[in-house]
Amino acid sequence: MSSSSSHATNPSGTSAFAGLSPVVLAVFLGFLAVSVPLGALSLEVGGNLGFGTIVVGSVIGLQSLATLLTRHQAGTLCDHRGPRRAVLIGLPLAASSGVAYVLSSVLPVDTAGKLAFMIAGRLVMGLGESLFLTGLMSLGIARLGADRTGRVMSWTGIAIYAALGLGAPLGLAAQAAYGFLGVGLVACLTPLLALAIIVRLPPTPAAGGTRVPFHRVLGLIWRPGLVLALAMVPFAVMAAFLPLHYAARGWSDAGIALFGFGAAYVLVRLVAPGLPDRFGATRVAIGSLSFELAGQVLLWLAPTPSTAALGAVLTGLGFSLVFPAMGVLATRSVPPDQRGRAVGNFIAFADIALGVTGPAVGLATQWGGIATAFLVGATATLAALLLLPSMKLGKTS
Incomplete structure (x- = not known):
């Protein structure tokens, strides 16, 4: 195109x-x-x-x-x-x-x-x-x-x-x-x-095109979708297990770490929303996932609540742009008349990650303790980083 x-x-x-x-x-x-x-x-x-x-x-x-x-x-x-x-x-x-x-x-x-x-x-x-x-x-x-x-x-x-x-x-x-x-x-x-x-907005033209089976669209966008799903694991881990981690360590103020995560996430979205468009989605994703990985490792090994809070902030900084970066790759991997289906199926990967992470990580923490949740988050983020080099944009026209 x-x-x-x-x-x-x-x-x-x-x-x-x-x-x-x-x-x-x-x-x-x-x-x-x-x-x-x-x-x-x-x-x-x-x-x-x-x-x-x-x-x-x-x-x-x-x-x-x-x-x-x-x-x-x-x-x-x-x-x-x-x-x-x-x-x-x-x-x-x-x-x-x-x-x-x-x-x-x-x-x-x-x-x-x-x-x-x-x-x-x-x-x-x-x-x-x-x-x-x-x-x-x-x-x-x-x-x-x-x-x-x-x-x-x-x-x-x-x-x-x-x-x-x-x-x-x-x-x-x-x-x-x-x-x-x-x-x-x-x-x-x-x-x-x-x-x-x-209802006050003018309609935009439909892309049209022939009906495309689910598996064909999925075949074009599964790599950015899988990177998104893996990057969502630390987010789900933070929401479900960070307060329990603080309580298990006898620390207070888990809310500060969660606030730091949220504030870092929003800050990056506010000051740099167009980075994937300007510098390339893959390059931005590599940097984002690196920050997210560092944050999860810090949370896993944190000896003090301040170290854990820093890990939460790094996780928020990294997670912030993974969704738009992978969204760019997903939508540009399909022809224009399949863009809506690409968006829908891409978001579905986040749905899957949010649904699966809680029970799966809960089982892991029974074996290795609450801190294991962040080791799982770090492992998922590392897997996302390793997947990025295999991604190639499909033709869009």
Whole structure:
């Protein structure tokens, strides 16, 4: 694909900020509906309804399963009907998950009935998130041009993690004030606000092209997807095991290390969102993964909490640009008419990593202690680094 054609869908006279800001805001609002119910669901299902931890974990995990299974179809819809169409379907579906939570609170049904509404809400949100996130990322690329894919990936990533960070406390506050009904109302409202933003944007043309089997797209993007999945392992390890590591060592203030990780992640995204586009995705990925590897080794061997906090900061610095760097490689490894499917399948690798890491690392820590979690993170990052030299861009035209 020629350089000129990569700009073909970029609105005339539209700056990067003007083109991307409504998309980023819509991602943030849409993902609030994903994150707001997370903490509240565990309290509602496990506390108020009295179900066990297996049921709690299954209900929460159903969304990720539904999302994973529909990523390719969401990308196909983006390519054939345009990314805006996928968003306009996905956001109302996401809002309907909040409706299911509201119904579980207000209808006179028994605990099994309430659980059924929550399960329905999780499944519908999984499909909705698959559609709106794949669509919004594809829409951002279409509005700015394929040569600024890294910038799109960076800023939408900030919106996702900001929503994940703010959503859980917001959901718990709504639950404390209004019960699970309040959680459902917030989860219903935020996607509708995102929808109000997107309906005002002009549609971008669909890439068209023939239907492509899942395995063919996967064959083109599996290497950057696998690098992303391996790089996600330290992130999942940090979230699940860093507080336990501090507690096992008798250290306090694990929150400082987690804040350092998050602050470093956001800082890099804010000051250098376009590095993969400017200096090359592979080069940026090598530097990023090197920082991430160093951070995980420091956490594994840390003799003091300050050393562990430094490891957390290095991990955040490194992890920050892996997603946009690999996203650039994934989207440029396929023809333009398969870009939506590439985005959907690429994100699915992150879904898999987040779903598998917790149980797998939990088993490892039973054998080697809590610090082993960071050894697993370091090993995964090293594997990602070793995989990079084997990657070659496929033809895009």
